[in-house]
Amino acid sequence: MSIPDISFPLLLLSILLLGYGCRAADIPEDTTSEFSVRLYHRLQVAGGQENIIFSPLSVAVALGMVELGARGTSLDEIRQTVGFSHLLPGVEFSLLQNLTEALSDDDAHHVIRLANSLFLQEDASFNPEFLHLIKKFFRAQVETVDFSDSAAVAERINSWVENHTESKICALLSAEDFTSVIRLTLVNAVYFRGSWKNQFRPENTRTFSFSRDDGSEVQTLMMYQQGDFYYGEFSDGSQEAGGVYQVLEMPYEGEDMSMMIVLPRQEVPLSSLEPIIKAPLLEEWANNVKRQKVEVYLPRFKVEQKLDLRSTLQELGIQKIFTSDADLSAMTDGKDLYIGKAVQKAYLEVTEEGAEGAVGSGMIALTRTLVLYPQVMADHPFFFVVRNRRTGVFEGEVNFSPF
DSSP states (O other), rough: OOOOTOEEEEEEEESSSSOOOOTTTTTTTSSSSHHHHHHHHHHHHHHHHHHEOOHHHEEEEEHHHHHTTTTHHHHHHHHOOOOOOTTTTTTTHHHHHHHHHTTTTTBTTEEEEEEEEEEEEEEEOOHHHHHHHHHHHOEEEEEEEOOOOOHHHHHHHHHHHHHTTOOOOOOOOOOGGOOOOOOEEEEEHHHHOBSSSSSOOOOOOOOEEETTTTOEEEEEEEEEEEEEEEEEEEOOOTTTTTTTTEEEEBBTTTTSEEEEEEEEEETTTTHHHHHOOOOOHHHHHHOOOOOEEEEEEEEOEEEEEEEEHHHHHHTTTTOGGSTOOOOOTTTTTSSSSOEEEEEEEEEEEEEESSTTOOOOOSSOOGGGGGGOOEEEEOOOOOEEEEEEOOOEEEEEESOOOOO
């Protein structure tokens, strides 16, 4: 039976604390890196000079779940946009399965959890093969709810999200997000916490000025250490990035996961660097930084952002699934489903590791001309990627640094 005007909210959720990662030796090279960078650029244009934090991995997994139920042009648009069109049909599901399973391997140094869930209207009919495949590839939990009881559904889904993100993502949805015509909601959550390989000493943290690109300043807590890190100086050969810029890769415990920080010169706005950020360049940075002793000044920061991804994904080429022309008939026997919402809420926290209450006072006296080692002073806007060897887990930029 056809049900008119059905909307299908797709909720993409992710979370990060201090990080460590995964074993990825058997995972193919990341095929979604270009999609991740294109997504970042779209969010940057929309966000202006605000902080940005999102999880390309979370978006890819959620779209993979949608792709399992898509056919025709709806399917083709997802495969083309995310970067799967060069693969044999269906191979991407095994790729995402292998990646998420490797990320979820237990390790003494970190906690990383990926959780997927389907909430189905209790009296609606869904294709058993679709439900089987989504459990197989994404280990998704499936439960039924009554979307007409919108307050109860919002409470149930919010509770699920809180339970899978150590209560860092709270009250994500409200009763107003649901109506009686909704038949299915997909939820994807990523939680990540770990330790730096070289931890910052809390007693070295001091209050410092962080200079925004608009010329204003905010006071932040600046961490400091001198240690062995992967470091390089690069130039795009033009003035687009203001000449030379610094790339610092700081590994987490175990070294399979790292945070890569890309920092323009003090007098150069981050917006000058953003146009040159491309997927091949990320790999070039990773392959050409060299291990050496570096002085690092990095702000403690906490960024949380809720993103409405629907318009962004449409701009990137995923359009049909958000219209009444969507073909999600692999989910049901009819063509009466379409995507009503695409939302991601991400959280990133960077500290000395377990020392949130340890705050020094005063100002750091800096002597740039007398340093013996390369110095990375992240006291102005910078771009970052939290990544393992095969995929970006979190990506964004810091334009101001409240904590």
